[in-house]
Amino acid sequence: MSRIVAVAPVLPKYSYAQSDITAELSDLITQDAKKRAVLARFHSSAGIGTRHTVLPLEQYRDLTSFGDANDIWIREGTDLAARAVTAALATAGLTAEDVDYLFFTSVTGIAAPSIDARLVPILGLRRNVKRLPSFGLGCVAGAAGLARLHDYLLGHPREIAVLVSVELCSLTLQRDDDSVANYVASGLFGDGAAAVVVAGAERAAELGLPGPDILGSRTVLYPDSESVIGWDIGGTGFRIVLTAAVSETIDANIENDVSGLLADHDVERDQVTAWIAHPGGPRVLEAFEKGLSLERSDLAASWKSLDAVGNLSSSSVLHVLADMFVQPAGSHGVLFALGPGVTSEYVLLRWAA
Structure with a gap:
């Protein structure tokens, strides 16, 4: 059995009350007063007090192209991923050179080379680290990523695998989209990242870490x-x-x-x-x-x-x-x-x- 030996959640530095986010986004999504009232009701019923955003809230008004949003996803997503992996490895008492397998997932941006490749020189990962970037699994990818790390480690019980997830949902904001789906999504999703370190069975026994x-x-x-x-x-x-x-x-x-x-x-x-x-x-x-x-x-x-x-x-x-x-x-x-x-x-x- 593989063992989860460390988890490191990270968040962008900007944090806002749900009501402040609603007020800012309403102007961008619809100018119709009745529809704005509907949007506000969806946001207020989302069960959310605060959300984090990768940009200051007022800067989303100037973010008008997919290309610009994706450039920010690459830049800021790489930074959040590096923070998460560094923190998770430190918690487990491991270094970047200990990582044998890196699984990266996100569904809020795209890049080639992918963010996991960009992490190799930033963190000092080995040049022969095995990488697998994933796109399209969406919300399930945190669970699926853990499952796939476990599948890999069953065949490599002496190795260390890392899952890193980066989701900058705020960058997917759709202006002038007054669909119910956009009302719900604009009030529900936040920005964040996480990294998980999983050790194969033999390596976990050597490390002796709880988890x-x-x-x-x-x-x-x-x-x-x-x-x-x-x-x-x-x-x-x-x-x-x-x-x-x-x-x-x-x-x-x-x-x-x-x-x-x-x-x-x-x-x-x-x-x-x-x-x-x-x-x-x-x-x-x-x-x-x-x-x-x-x-x-x-x-x-x-x-x-x-x-x-x-x-x-x-x-x-x-x-x-x-x-x-x-x-x-x-x-x-x-x-x-x-x-x-x-x-x-x-x-x-x-x-x-």
Whole structure:
């Protein structure tokens, strides 16, 4: 079993109350007073107190092209990624030269060479480090990235793997888009990043660091759901696709998915004491609670993260993992998220003695 030995969540320095963000963005999205009132209602019901942005709020008025936004994503995203990886390695007592495998994910910008390649000289990673950049998994990528690191480390038990997620959702803002999807997205998503260090079983035993072991994972792609959530990508950049069917998809599937994962590893439902859920929004968290027969308190860390920073796409579930990283020895947890496809990923954890 591989072991998660460090998690480092990071945020941009600019932070604003949800009401201040609403006031600033309303002018950019619609000039219609009635529609602005509707937008404000969506923002106020998002369960968010504050969000972080990679730029000062007033600078988004001047950000009018996809090219300019993507240039900022590369520059600022690289900086946030470097901060996150540096902090995670320091927590684990490791150096950049110890990293054998680097998995990078983002769905809010594009670059070739990708940000992970840019990290090699900045951090002093080995020139032969194995890299895998990922685009398109969206919010599920934090969970899926952990699962893929575990898959890799099963075959390389002496190695160190790092997952780094960077999501600068504010740079995808669509002006003059008065769709309900844009109203919801402009009030829900925030900017942030995270890095996770995972050690293969033999290396974890040598390091002797505390943390949850990854027992296994389950990936599910739901049929006929490609239009439920995602991006339409065009001349103005990333235009959100978001429908009410997200919660319906959760309701219809999550219980069977989690039960299947637990059964695969002979774990009983009452053995799971840590539920590490992607804070996708109030309706998503409520659907998780309903589908798994959980109490609000079971997802308290996810609700807290949503209030504090909003939905950080793939970084969100990793921020929740950081908040829940310390658990009693021997306890089990399920980390889970969903994203475009619609696809979901479930990761079964057990805290080492």
